[in-house]
Amino acid sequence: MTRVLVVDDEPQIVRALVINLKARQYEVDSAHDGATALGLAAARHPDVVVLDLGLPDMDGVEVIRGLRGWTRVPILVLSARHSSDEKVEALDAGADDYVTKPFGMDELLARLRAAVRRAEPVGDEGDVIVETGDFTVDLAAKKVNRDGKDVRLTPTEWHLLEVLVRNTGRLVSQRQLLQEVWGPSYGTETNYLRVYMAQLRRKLEGDPSRPRHFITEAGMGYRFEK
Amino acid sequence: MTRVLVVDDEPQIVRALVINLKARQYEVDSAHDGATALGLAAARHPDVVVLDLGLPDMDGVEVIRGLRGWTRVPILVLSARHSSDEKVEALDAGADDYVTKPFGMDELLARLRAAVRRAEPVGDEGDVIVETGDFTVDLAAKKVNRDGKDVRLTPTEWHLLEVLVRNTGRLVSQRQLLQEVWGPSYGTETNYLRVYMAQLRRKLEGDPSRPRHFITEAGMGYRFEK
DNA sequence: ACGGGGCGTCAGGGTTGCGTCAAAGAGCGC
DNA sequence: GCGCTCTTTGACGCAACCCTGACGCCCCGT
Numbered sequence: 001m002t003r004v005l006v007v008d009d010e011p012q013i014v015r016a017l018v019i020n021l022k023a024r025q026y027e028v029d030s031a032h033d034g035a036t037a038l039g040l041a042a043a044r045h046p047d048v049v050v051l052d053l054g055l056p057d058m059d060g061v062e063v064i065r066g067l068r069g070w071t072r073v074p075i076l077v078l079s080a081r082h083s084s085d086e087k088v089e090a091l092d093a094g095a096d097d098y099v100t101k102p103f104g105m106d107e108l109l110a111r112l113r114a115a116v117r118r119a120e121p122v123g124d125e126g127d128v129i130v131e132t133g134d135f136t137v138d139l140a141a142k143k144v145n146r147d148g149k150d151v152r153l154t155p156t157e158w159h160l161l162e163v164l165v166r167n168t169g170r171l172v173s174q175r176q177l178l179q180e181v182w183g184p185s186y187g188t189e190t191n192y193l194r195v196y197m198a199q200l201r202r203k204l205e206g207d208p209s210r211p212r213h214f215i216t217e218a219g220m221g222y223r224f225e226k
Numbered sequence: 227m228t229r230v231l232v233v234d235d236e237p238q239i240v241r242a243l244v245i246n247l248k249a250r251q252y253e254v255d256s257a258h259d260g261a262t263a264l265g266l267a268a269a270r271h272p273d274v275v276v277l278d279l280g281l282p283d284m285d286g287v288e289v290i291r292g293l294r295g296w297t298r299v300p301i302l303v304l305s306a307r308h309s310s311d312e313k314v315e316a317l318d319a320g321a322d323d324y325v326t327k328p329f330g331m332d333e334l335l336a337r338l339r340a341a342v343r344r345a346e347p348v349g350d351e352g353d354v355i356v357e358t359g360d361f362t363v364d365l366a367a368k369k370v371n372r373d374g375k376d377v378r379l380t381p382t383e384w385h386l387l388e389v390l391v392r393n394t395g396r397l398v399s400q401r402q403l404l405q406e407v408w409g410p411s412y413g414t415e416t417n418y419l420r421v422y423m424a425q426l427r428r429k430l431e432g433d434p435s436r437p438r439h440f441i442t443e444a445g446m447g448y449r450f451e452k
Numbered sequence: 453a454c455g456g457g458g459c460g461t462c463a464g465g466g467t468t469g470c471g472t473c474a475a476a477g478a479g480c481g482c
Numbered sequence: 483g484c485g486c487t488c489t490t491t492g493a494c495g496c497a498a499c500c501c502t503g504a505c506g507c508c509c510c511g512t
Binding site: 098218 | 314339378
């Protein structure tokens, strides 16, 4: 059975969605704020998330980023805001679809089916915890541990690490790194990468001057190795 | 480079899309009717299709079904019709997203990015690997392994290897190699090839002086054999 | 036998790209 | 408004990479 996580702070919307979804044999969890949503997502591993952007405790886009850190579950954004910028921001943060309120239930359900359908053949989610000889990365908990102590990373450092770890062993081009971490309009600012790679190495490598995990491929990009 | 197929019978829409997409480094094909669209899709294997529903020769939904018969390429539907039923029908036929005209270019591009992003495989073992008796090449990870150790290639060496491997068993002319690796304005600088072929052989061949995989066809070009 | 074209090899020199450091700007909470 | 952290920017030295030219070899035709 398909499991849906509904996140919205308006009880009547949640109720309407839950009723409609359950009637169609979906299994439904619901949350009314971002923190609960992230917790439920981690605990229940839904097959699709319906997410309202106007939450009481945090920005909806932050919820998207929080999810995207460790899962590729389809995210269907629901929002009262019609502005183009809002949509672009949510989609680029990792949302799969964006529906404006008020919405037609039929359309929403069709978009939900589309989102679930194309996610289907994807195998089980990869390991959420990655270990190297020097440190451990927990993508879901957003934690890095080294010698038993948690390492403190800034948001940008973490984001960069995340992209690299999700592509363990693969070369990631400078362009791709810049676009995933800094946004689609970046692509040539390689000096950012130099600075932040240095910071990651300083915090995580055994010998930062001789990196074993964050490998530079001159002229091409970087590669993370366990 | 990401390849987009634009299908619309209104020339001004096609033009606007093509200009915007090309400016963002997409490779664009376009068709103005359904039959052409299906043919182009089969011939060019686009990474994403932008499809208008109102075509002169056939129903847009038929085009979706035609595509879905053999490919899972993301389909972004563009339509002047706002009715809920139309959307549901298109989405259930296999479309990934539905945008109503008039549309904001920023939003469309963001939805396009989202569609492309989620289509890209992330499976750790989904890579295409080419094996020879002496070494293995992983095109997606940009990795070459020999005797259990990773071989370091410079950008130019890698690019050259890539072109040759993609044409395994086939003769690739000097001109084609030069143009693909060094750019369209090159074609006669065969000395470049001599230098870089030598480097590839030195790094990858068991006995570089007696190449088994990187074969010279005097006066014509080079050939890669497993 | 001789000469020329195509190819392989090698090493120097110019250019680009990378790592590092430091300091200025931008947010954020207090 | 002040001080903190994080991000952005610039400058510099060093390493990696790319181009170039010289030389020798082999094959082929003269």
